[in-house]
Amino acid sequence: MKRSGFVCAALLVIAAGVTGCAENPTAQSTVPATTSWKNAPAVATSTATKAAETAAAAAAQVAVDPSFLKFDKMSAKLTAEHELQIMSQLPKLKEAKVITLRGYCYKKDIGNAKSAALARAINVEKFLIKQGISKKKMNRRFNIEDAEHAVRIEIGN
Template identity: 45%
Template sequence: MLITVAIAVLCSACQTVPTAAQQAEKQAAAAAEQAKSEIAKAAAANYAADSTLIPFEKMNGKLTPVGEAQLDLLLPDLKTAKSIIIRGHCYRNDIGNAKAAAQARAAAVRQYLLMADIPSSKITVRFDTERPLHGVRLLVSN
């Protein structure tokens, strides 16, 4: 019995205690998972409100992670579409070079769709600076 107790004590002393680096890695993984969850929730909310409108930040032409996630939700329908019109929007009263911003937004979405293996022959790109809107509208015909 004394030997059993001695073995138990020795084994408990051998347990590894997580290092600070391991704890930091766990926290970073948890934070990344939470951020991913928040992005998915925002994309689902955008999709529910208007699935064909990909919002952009007012002064930006880059696709956001939320926009990418929303496009991912649309991909099954887009892959089977006969044609897709990508219309970039940027309100001319809000930004000095609204035309360039609208074109950059449409180009960002087009590039994302091309990377998702949607043929360029299906895609038409347009822009609009008349409406007070900052985003990209997708018009899909089956």
Template identity: 45%
Template sequence: MKRLLIALVVALSCAACKTVPSKEQVEASKAAAAADEAKAQIAKQAAANYAADATLVPFEKMSAKLNPVGEAQLDLLLPRLKTAKTILVRGHCYRRDIGNAKAASQSRAAAVRDYLQNAGIPSSKITVRYDTERPLHAARLVIGN
């Protein structure tokens, strides 16, 4: 009987020690779940872009900034790029859509070049060009082996 009473007291003590997550912990776990969901969406879109055309990195129409989907797509392409002898980065911006398409296309190519250099690809392998004739808002990589 004494052992049963001790077991009951220990069980009640353990039940009373159960921690309830604080409001901050609950919010932090929700934020982490949302961030994981966003990363999964970015990875899914990058994989779709890579499957459609691995060497075409899309940009927003009015932006020269590399977006997270473009960065993820370049990350998928990095193994091929690291073994390449030459890499031509051609920035595209359609001249009928944007007033200074030349500057925008050059900035897009430079953004991709900078990302590749930060990823460890030597600048001596990378050549930058621009194109304002095709109705694209992207950067195309031409990999020379």
């Protein structure tokens, strides 16, 4: 979930609380009247924090194989989840002698599947270079036969 989703969820929670007070004027506030804004409970922050923890747990479950980065069918852009998956492997990648980045794009889903598969592999390569991994030890491959939209990071020694 993106950060804007957290903000929207927090605003909805706050709006629901305000609307509830307006519809029921006799409802009592759970915050004492003497509480200042400085000491008020952080409802939106805790809601956003819980949502972030839930998203992180979901990402951890999805990333059972951190070397396999799944992409949306029409995308070659790295997401924050992809970057986390790559960062979890960074020590192994820095020690590797050869890294193969195999881009996947199913030819029955996309017109120019080869270009899309290689674009995904190139974006992963660019991110790895920013992390200090030499371009000399990386090579790119593509697969347009399997029904996948992904990049597999293969470590060879």
